[in-house]
Amino acid sequence: MTKLDGVVPWPSDLAHAYRAAGCWQGRTLGSYLWEWAEERGDRIAVIDGDHRLTYLDLAVRADVLAERLSALGLGRGDTVLVQLPNCWEFVVTTLACWRLGVVPVMMLPPHREYELTSIGAHVRAGALIVPGLWRGYDHQELAHRVRETLPHPARVLVVGDDVRPDSVDVRAMLQTDRDVEARRHRLDRLAPAPSDVAVFLLSGGTTGVPKVIGRTHDDYLYNIRRCAAACGFGHDTVYLTVLPAGHNFPLANPGILGALYSGGRAVLLPSPRPDLVFEAIEEEGVTATSAVPAVALKWMEAAATSGRDLSSLRHVHVGGSMLSQEVAARIGPALGCRLQQVYGMAEGLICYTPVDAPDEVAHATQGSPISPFDELLVVGPDDVPVPPGEAGELLTRGPYTPRGYYGVPVQNSVSFTPDGWYRTGDLVRITPEGNVVVCGRVKDQINRGGEKISAGEIEMLVQELPQVAEVAAVAMPDPELGERVCVFVRLRPGHELTLAEAAAALTARGLAAFKIPERLEVLDDIPHTPVGKPDKKALQKLLLNRL
Numbered sequence: 001m002t003k004l005d006g007v008v009p010w011p012s013d014l015a016h017a018y019r020a021a022g023c024w025q026g027r028t029l030g031s032y033l034w035e036w037a038e039e040r041g042d043r044i045a046v047i048d049g050d051h052r053l054t055y056l057d058l059a060v061r062a063d064v065l066a067e068r069l070s071a072l073g074l075g076r077g078d079t080v081l082v083q084l085p086n087c088w089e090f091v092v093t094t095l096a097c098w099r100l101g102v103v104p105v106m107m108l109p110p111h112r113e114y115e116l117t118s119i120g121a122h123v124r125a126g127a128l129i130v131p132g133l134w135r136g137y138d139h140q141e142l143a144h145r146v147r148e149t150l151p152h153p154a155r156v157l158v159v160g161d162d163v164r165p166d167s168v169d170v171r172a173m174l175q176t177d178r179d180v181e182a183r184r185h186r187l188d189r190l191a192p193a194p195s196d197v198a199v200f201l202l203s204g205g206t207t208g209v210p211k212v213i214g215r216t217h218d219d220y221l222y223n224i225r226r227c228a229a230a231c232g233f234g235h236d237t238v239y240l241t242v243l244p245a246g247h248n249f250p251l252a253n254p255g256i257l258g259a260l261y262s263g264g265r266a267v268l269l270p271s272p273r274p275d276l277v278f279e280a281i282e283e284e285g286v287t288a289t290s291a292v293p294a295v296a297l298k299w300m301e302a303a304a305t306s307g308r309d310l311s312s313l314r315h316v317h318v319g320g321s322m323l324s325q326e327v328a329a330r331i332g333p334a335l336g337c338r339l340q341q342v343y344g345m346a347e348g349l350i351c352y353t354p355v356d357a358p359d360e361v362a363h364a365t366q367g368s369p370i371s372p373f374d375e376l377l378v379v380g381p382d383d384v385p386v387p388p389g390e391a392g393e394l395l396t397r398g399p400y401t402p403r404g405y406y407g408v409p410v411q412n413s414v415s416f417t418p419d420g421w422y423r424t425g426d427l428v429r430i431t432p433e434g435n436v437v438v439c440g441r442v443k444d445q446i447n448r449g450g451e452k453i454s455a456g457e458i459e460m461l462v463q464e465l466p467q468v469a470e471v472a473a474v475a476m477p478d479p480e481l482g483e484r485v486c487v488f489v490r491l492r493p494g495h496e497l498t499l500a501e502a503a504a505a506l507t508a509r510g511l512a513a514f515k516i517p518e519r520l521e522v523l524d525d526i527p528h529t530p531v532g533k534p535d536k537k538a539l540q541k542l543l544l545n546r547l
């Protein structure tokens with residue numbers, strides 16, 4: 001695919017082996033749409049409030065939108081930034097892109113100018129698909145501001161009301177459904193190749209460089225199938241989506257796509273608020289849902305007094321950040337279901353505890369890889385494997401873990417070893433039974449309730465402030481979210497800086513709210529390591545003393 005020439009392919013012998021083994025089946029994500037419509041036509045596929053879409057509706061709507069996107073000049077290998085909340089249009093938009101080989105880039109609703117512009121420029125996005133007003137914020141206006149700064153032409157598509165004349169109204173595009181058969185055949189001819197990139201997922205990252213992960217149709221479908229199998233998804237699955245749908249976890253592990261590929265249904269909620277979640281579980285007969293630990297904690301507190309019937313719920317998938325064994329043991333009893341822990345990453349590798357795991361596995365481990373072809377290597381600081389059972393950094397390769405980020409060869413030489421192992425930056429040990437236990441992290445990142453924040457990105461932006469001579473961002477422990485961002489700064493002589501001023505400056509710079517530092521410590525001197533980098537271990541200690 002010439003338009004996306006920064007994609008790093010798997011070595012051809014391995015690609016061949018993954019095909020021969022049946023991991024990669026040579027299908028595209030969009031190719032299932034009409035198969036489902038024919039098999040399951042009037043069964044419900046997607047529920048969003050009062051909107052209930054059957055599998056047939058899904059196919060018809062996705063095709064209508066695909067044809068309109070094509071008429072706007074978008075096609076195979078073009079990218080579009082998708083910044084939609086959890087809503088049925090998100091699912092239709094994603095499927096429409098896949099019919100054409102257009103690559104959706106999964107942005108999150110809290111992202112602002114900074115993220116949209118840097119990622120939009122990096123992938124040369126041909127369009128931005130945004131809500132109108134969302135949580136009081138005007139995304140249409142944001143998208144136009146971003147569009148003007150992009151170095152290439154891009155369209156703004158809006159899912160919402162009050163669509164400006166210079167935007168494209170997606171809801172109006174979704175109106176007609178005449179001509180279904182002819183349209184279907186026209187679109188079949190535009191289908192991408194199974195080895196094409198299907199979707200760009202955002203990486204948590206550690207540096208200031210924007211990093212996106214190109215997941216191919218072959219690899220993503222394999223990931224979806226294996227996750228669905230690990231979680232026992234089937235026709236009777238009713239999966240509730242509460243985490244932002246653009247994250248790999250609720251999207252495809254097994255998530256929305258796992259539910260659809262299994263013949264079940266996906267219920268979309270725009271928020272993890274316990275009252276809304278419990279109401280949805282009762283009303284829709286939800287059988288599975290997923291949460292980060294911070295969200296699971298809120299549900300546990302609220303469940304006892306919810307007054308709702310949660311008996312349909314069989315499994316809750318919890319992952320994305322550290323979960324203590326003690327909390328893990330309480331989740332199932334509190335929600336009346338089984339806990340499945342998941343350790344995963346947008347870069348690929350997914351581990352799950354089995355549906356019927358004994359408590360000591362489900363509570364104390366993050367499970368084992370979903371594929372027998374996943375390779376795991378635990379190494380010391382010298383990249384030499386540690387003795388079995390000891391903790392070290394996890395390196396991984398496999399049929400759904402791509403060999404590089406898109407278009408950043410220099411960064412790839414740091415994040416991947418020469419023989420293609422992805423450096424997770426996570427400290428793990430592997431039990432004799434083969435289960436992964438996450439023990440910590442060596443990467444320079446802050447995990448705020450499951451949202452990953454690159455320390456390097458925050459430092460780069462804080463360094464731009466005129467008051468700041470030197471900065472280091474570290475994780476501040478937090479009982480609710482696990483971690484929050486704290487920045488240590490050394491100021492230029494004669495300058496002052498408060499947390500509120502720093503936060504206002506970063507907000508004005510267009511940084512997403514969840515990344516804004518929540519504590520600022522001014523030091524006369526920032527301690528350094530022997531190589532002259534800020535000594536984050538010393539800073540972490542200092543912070544703990546001050547808290």
Ligand code: OOB
Binds near residue numbers: 320344347
């Ligand atoms: C998920 O994906 P990402 O890409 O947002 O973040 C990946 C990182 C991992 O490298 C690790 O540092 C952390 O999130 N993480 C966990 C964890 N699961 C992920 N840390 C401790 N315990 C866990 N169980 O977060 C993600 C993607 C798919 C499924 C689940 C989570």
